[in-house]
Amino acid sequence: MNMHMEHPELEYGKTVGNAFSADPKFSLRDVEVYYGDTQAIKGISLDIARNEVISFIGPSGCGKSTFLRCLNRMNDSIDICSVRGRLELDGRDLYDPKQDVVELRARVGMVFQKPNPFPKSIYDNVAYGPRIHGLANRKAELDEMVENSLRKAGLWNEVKDRLDRPATGLSGGQQQRLCIARTIAVSPEVVLMDEPCSALDPIATARIEELISELSENFTIIIVTHSMQQAARVSDRTAYFHLGHLVEVNETNKVFTAPEHSLTESYITGRFG
Amino acid sequence: MTTKQEQVYGDHISQQFNEDLSDLKSEFLRMGGLVESQLNDAVRALIDNDGHLAEKVRAGERVVDQLEMEIDEEAARIIVRRQPAARDLRLVVAVIKMVADLERVGDEAKKIAEFALSLSEEGRAPRGYVEVRYISNHVATMLHDALDAFARLDWELALRVMREDERVDEEYQAAARALLTFMMEDPRNISRCMAVMWVLRALERVGDHACNIAENVIFMVKGKDVRHTSVEEAEKLIHAKRK
Numbered sequence: 001m002n003m004h005m006e007h008p009e010l011e012y013g014k015t016v017g018n019a020f021s022a023d024p025k026f027s028l029r030d031v032e033v034y035y036g037d038t039q040a041i042k043g044i045s046l047d048i049a050r051n052e053v054i055s056f057i058g059p060s061g062c063g064k065s066t067f068l069r070c071l072n073r074m075n076d077s078i079d080i081c082s083v084r085g086r087l088e089l090d091g092r093d094l095y096d097p098k099q100d101v102v103e104l105r106a107r108v109g110m111v112f113q114k115p116n117p118f119p120k121s122i123y124d125n126v127a128y129g130p131r132i133h134g135l136a137n138r139k140a141e142l143d144e145m146v147e148n149s150l151r152k153a154g155l156w157n158e159v160k161d162r163l164d165r166p167a168t169g170l171s172g173g174q175q176q177r178l179c180i181a182r183t184i185a186v187s188p189e190v191v192l193m194d195e196p197c198s199a200l201d202p203i204a205t206a207r208i209e210e211l212i213s214e215l216s217e218n219f220t221i222i223i224v225t226h227s228m229q230q231a232a233r234v235s236d237r238t239a240y241f242h243l244g245h246l247v248e249v250n251e252t253n254k255v256f257t258a259p260e261h262s263l264t265e266s267y268i269t270g271r272f273g
Numbered sequence: 274m275t276t277k278q279e280q281v282y283g284d285h286i287s288q289q290f291n292e293d294l295s296d297l298k299s300e301f302l303r304m305g306g307l308v309e310s311q312l313n314d315a316v317r318a319l320i321d322n323d324g325h326l327a328e329k330v331r332a333g334e335r336v337v338d339q340l341e342m343e344i345d346e347e348a349a350r351i352i353v354r355r356q357p358a359a360r361d362l363r364l365v366v367a368v369i370k371m372v373a374d375l376e377r378v379g380d381e382a383k384k385i386a387e388f389a390l391s392l393s394e395e396g397r398a399p400r401g402y403v404e405v406r407y408i409s410n411h412v413a414t415m416l417h418d419a420l421d422a423f424a425r426l427d428w429e430l431a432l433r434v435m436r437e438d439e440r441v442d443e444e445y446q447a448a449a450r451a452l453l454t455f456m457m458e459d460p461r462n463i464s465r466c467m468a469v470m471w472v473l474r475a476l477e478r479v480g481d482h483a484c485n486i487a488e489n490v491i492f493m494v495k496g497k498d499v500r501h502t503s504v505e506e507a508e509k510l511i512h513a514k515r516k
Binding site: 229256259264265269270271 | 290
């Protein structure tokens with residue numbers, strides 16, 4: 001008996017739909033993640049295309065955030081967590097011992113559920129990354145980077161007159177856009193977003209979503225969300241996770257009108273919790 | 274509501290959502306039943322020369338229109354409140370479209386009733402009623418089957434309705450040719466034959482609407498858009514292996 005069969009419709013390592021790409025940014029094969037003895041990710045294979053927006057959806061505990069965190073090795077900080085399989089970014093092994101994790105995280109930025117600005121000024125929050133990565137030589141250059149990032153994040157007009165004020169004084173939505181500005185200030189290639197709007201009101205959410213579609217011109221964006229409407233609005237493809245399996249990946253429109261897998265359908269139509 | 278419908282649409286976490294969808298379906302079927310009897314009455318009024326029945330059809334048209342608006346409103350309400358997805362979304366979208374087809378069938382029935390009224394004033398039945406009876410039976414069966422396919426989520430029956438529509442088109446052509454020969458035989462037949470021609474045209478349109486409903490049932494059940502395809506292509510699409 002296969003010990004991994006928790007559900008009759010789940011098959012280990014099997015995903016329906018359209019999981020592969022001719023020009024992948026990430027190429028992920030047979031990925032398994034363990035927390036101690038517990039297996040959280042069960043043999044997932046997936047390509048993420050260059051400059052696409054892909055949503056990860058699924059019930060709580062399905063492994064979508066764990067999987068997301070593999071992509072910039074955020075799981076490294078958890079002692080009991082081990083990642084297996086082949087994970088490549090632009091054809092290079094992410095988990096190569098020679099891979100510099102700091103450099104990796106500059107290329108693969110991350111925005112979290114709760115905005116987490118540093119207890120510093122607005123300016124310093126955005127300038128932080130370029131400073132530690134030595135991206136700017138002169139003050140004027142740094143100023144330009146800060147302004148560009150804030151503009152791209154759609155925050156510039158709201159904060160340009162108070163750049164020296166503490167970032168913690170901004171509203172939740174502004175803080176989240178500041179965190180996005182901070183992430184994109186180091187010119188990453190990929191932005192990971194872990195429920196970036198769950199603490200925001202609808203207007204702030206709409207701004208972030210608008211931002212996602214603008215950013216997708218230059219970045220690859222992977223977003224974990226509990227809001228199916230959000231996944232439907234912002235992403236090109238949607239991936240449905242269930243109990244550590246990647247059940248289905250398809251064009252977003254297909255997933256929400258005619259999903260192929262019955263578990264995907266049950267979840268998105270509100271048939272199980 | 275049938276058991277299969279309950280299995281397919283009745284198992285949401287939200288009981289209210291189940292009820293909303295169930296109401297939408299039963300209202301749609303109620304409208305379908307009404308339109309069916311409008312059509313049958315209109316044809317009977319014509320063939321039996323029954324002016325009273327024709328008047329009844331004319332009056333019934335208002336009820337059909339009212340139902341169309343109510344169902345549309347209910348569908349919009351479900352979209353706003355539930356943001357339906359997948360099969361639920363397909364059901365709501367299909368109902369919105371099928372309601373428009375039903376309403377048009379109602380219009381055609383009213384048109385036929387009006388011809389029945391004007392022809393009844395002229396007295397004796399003109400030539401061509403054999404064809405009217407034949408085609409009207411055919412399209413009434415199609416409409417009935419299309420609604421039945423909806424009620425039972427039977428895509429195979431829906432496919433058969435699509436196939437029947439091709440035959441109705443042929444029958445209409447043949448009937449039109451027959452009427453043309455009656456008109457050539459004796460020009461005094463022309464005005465009445467023209468009226469019958471319009472009735473046949475209306476019936477042929479009913480067949481088209483039944484076919485549209487069937488196509489929407491296939492979309493609802495199988496998630497495949499089979500509009501603007503031949504029946505053979507539609508069949509291929511439905512059976513197409515998922516990648």
